[in-house]
Amino acid sequence: MQSKSIAVIVVAAGKGERAGLDGNVIPKQYRSLLGVPVLSRTIAAFLAHEQVSQVIAVINDEHRQQYDALELEDVRLLPPVAGGASRQASVLEGLKALAPLRPDLVLIQDAARPFATVELIGNVIAALQQADGALPTLPITDTIKRSRDGHEVSGTEDRRQLSAAQTPQGFRFGQIFSAHMRAGNVRRDFTDDAEIAEWAGLRVAMVKGDPNNIKLTHPQDFVRAEHILLGDARMETRIGTGYDVHSFEPGDAVWLGGVRIPHHSKLNGHSDADVALHALTDAILGAIGEGDIGVHFPPSDPQWKGAASSIFLKHAGELVARAGGRIVNCDVTIVAEAPKISPYAPAMCAEIAETLGISVRRVAVKATTNEKLGFIGREEGIVAMASASVEMPRGE
Incomplete structure (x- = not known):
C-alpha cells in the first residue's frame, strides 16, 4: 500500500455557527484551540502521516483571508x-480538484475533527486493501428510540446493529468520484461519503474508531477538546501584573488598548507607546516567568521604532500557547485625566x-482619573496597570 x-x-x-461561544462568531474551523x-490541527x-501524498482543503470563499492567515x-x-x-457539493469540488493528479486513494475528513491519529488514519488506509471504502466507527451504547412525530416513542432500535460514523472516510478515488x-x-442530502458509497453499491468496511476523535459542533465540545489536548497534565493558575507609564508629547492622537484615540497630544515612546498593551x-509575560517587554523587544533595537504594540501582546500570547497554557482573563486599568477613555x-x-x-468576555478595560493630582492630574502622561490570569501545566 505504500x-x-x-x-x-x-x-x-x-460556517460552524452552532459552535459559537461567548459571542464568538469565528467559524469553528478557524477558532483557536x-x-x-x-483547521491547522486537522491538516x-x-x-504527519508518511503515506499521505497530497492534502487539499475545501473552504468557503468568504473565509479565504482566514485560511491564508493560517x-x-x-x-x-x-x-x-x-x-x-x-x-x-463541497466534497465533489475537492474530488474534481484532485482528479488531474489521479490519486489511487482518497481520505475525506471533516475540518472540525482535529484529533485523527496516525494510527487511525493508517487503519483506514489498510482496510482499503480489501474494501472499496472504509470508515472508523464507534458502537452505540445508549438505547436508541425511534419516533414518527418527535414527541411520542414509536419503537426501539437494536443498538447491536448500530454504530456512530467518524472521519476520515477512505475510498478508491475513481470509485468514489x-x-x-x-x-x-439524484440526491443532494447524503449525510456523509460512506452513504454515497453504499448507495452506489460499493463495499464499505468499518474499522475501530477513536473516542477522542470528536467533531467540534457545540460550545461544550471545545471544552472537551481542551481536556483531550491537555491529557492528564495538572494545571495551575498563575497571576501576573504589569505597570507602565508614558509622558505626553506634541501630536494628534494616542494609542491605547490597540485603539487610536484623537487627542491634542500623543504618548512618547520607542514604539507606538500604547501604555495599556505594554x-x-x-502581566502575561510575568505570569509565565518570561521577563518583560524589554527582554523580548529591546527599545535599543531600531526595528521596533513606531511598532504597533499588538505585536508585543501577540508574542506574549503565543508564548503561553507554546507552553501548553491558556489565558483565563485579562484586566487593564488606565489612569488619565484626558482623553476620555470609557x-x-x-x-x-x-x-x-x-x-x-x-x-472578549475574558477581557476587561477600565478607566479612571487621578482627581487632578500629580503628573497625571496635570495631564503630563498616562499610567496603565494590568493583571493576567493564566493556566499552565504544573511544573516540578
Missing part, C-alpha cells in the same frame, strides 16, 4: 478550493481579545 498515491480532502466550507486554529494530523506550509499541501452549498458525480444528479504584555473601552476589549485569540 506505493499507492493517497490524497486527503479536508472539508472546511461550513489552545493557541492553534482547529497537520494528515501531514500560514500553512508543506509541499504536499495544495492550494484550497471553494466549496459548494452543501457538504456533499464516479459515485459522487452520479449522486449529485502593561498587559508585561467610550473606547469596548473597542479596546475587542482588539485585545482578537490579538490573544480569546473571548
Whole structure:
C-alpha cells in the first residue's frame, strides 16, 4: 500500500455557527484551540502521516483571508478550493480538484475533527486493501428510540446493529468520484461519503474508531477538546501584573488598548507607546516567568521604532500557547485625566481579545482619573496597570 498515491480532502466550507461561544462568531474551523486554529490541527494530523501524498482543503470563499492567515506550509499541501452549498457539493469540488493528479486513494475528513491519529488514519488506509471504502466507527451504547412525530416513542432500535460514523472516510478515488458525480444528479442530502458509497453499491468496511476523535459542533465540545489536548497534565493558575507609564508629547492622537484615540497630544515612546498593551504584555509575560517587554523587544533595537504594540501582546500570547497554557482573563486599568477613555473601552476589549485569540468576555478595560493630582492630574502622561490570569501545566 505504500506505493499507492493517497490524497486527503479536508472539508472546511461550513460556517460552524452552532459552535459559537461567548459571542464568538469565528467559524469553528478557524477558532483557536489552545493557541492553534482547529483547521491547522486537522491538516497537520494528515501531514504527519508518511503515506499521505497530497492534502487539499475545501473552504468557503468568504473565509479565504482566514485560511491564508493560517500560514500553512508543506509541499504536499495544495492550494484550497471553494466549496459548494452543501457538504456533499463541497466534497465533489475537492474530488474534481484532485482528479488531474489521479490519486489511487482518497481520505475525506471533516475540518472540525482535529484529533485523527496516525494510527487511525493508517487503519483506514489498510482496510482499503480489501474494501472499496472504509470508515472508523464507534458502537452505540445508549438505547436508541425511534419516533414518527418527535414527541411520542414509536419503537426501539437494536443498538447491536448500530454504530456512530467518524472521519476520515477512505475510498478508491475513481470509485468514489464516479459515485459522487452520479449522486449529485439524484440526491443532494447524503449525510456523509460512506452513504454515497453504499448507495452506489460499493463495499464499505468499518474499522475501530477513536473516542477522542470528536467533531467540534457545540460550545461544550471545545471544552472537551481542551481536556483531550491537555491529557492528564495538572494545571495551575498563575497571576501576573504589569505597570507602565508614558509622558505626553506634541501630536494628534494616542494609542491605547490597540485603539487610536484623537487627542491634542500623543504618548512618547520607542514604539507606538500604547501604555495599556505594554502593561498587559508585561502581566502575561510575568505570569509565565518570561521577563518583560524589554527582554523580548529591546527599545535599543531600531526595528521596533513606531511598532504597533499588538505585536508585543501577540508574542506574549503565543508564548503561553507554546507552553501548553491558556489565558483565563485579562484586566487593564488606565489612569488619565484626558482623553476620555470609557467610550473606547469596548473597542479596546475587542482588539485585545482578537490579538490573544480569546473571548472578549475574558477581557476587561477600565478607566479612571487621578482627581487632578500629580503628573497625571496635570495631564503630563498616562499610567496603565494590568493583571493576567493564566493556566499552565504544573511544573516540578
